[in-house]
Amino acid sequence: MHESLTPxxxxxxxxxxxxxxxxxxxxxxxxxxxxELLGWTPSFWLMLAPMSVLVALQPRLPLELIAALWRR
Structure with missing residues (x-):
């Protein structure tokens, strides 16, 4: 079944x-x-910012991923 792409x-x-x-x-x-010049800015904007958006959209996702790895 084709699901529509929601916002x-x-x-x-x-x-x-x-x-x-x-x-x-x-x-x-x-x-x-x-x-020294930028501090942690590159790491934040390249990794932590998109991860925080994903966690905000699906708060239980990290726990579900850890549980899936634990079951293996």
Whole structure:
């Protein structure tokens, strides 16, 4: 069945793409997680901000993921 793309799902997809891009950028470039000039800003905007959006959309998601890993 085809489900419509709701605004909530759209925001979640954007946050996931943002998180994936940020992780890739931090892994593949010499950009460090913390710098003297910017502090923790690169890590926050590339990883923590999209994670907080996902947690705000689905607060139980981290607990469900941990429970799924625990059951394996």
């Amino acid at each position: 909530r799902r759209t925001v979640a997809l954007i946050a996931l793409a943002w998180l994936a891009g940020g992780m890739l950028l931090l892994l593949l470039t010499p950009l460090s997680g913390r710098s």
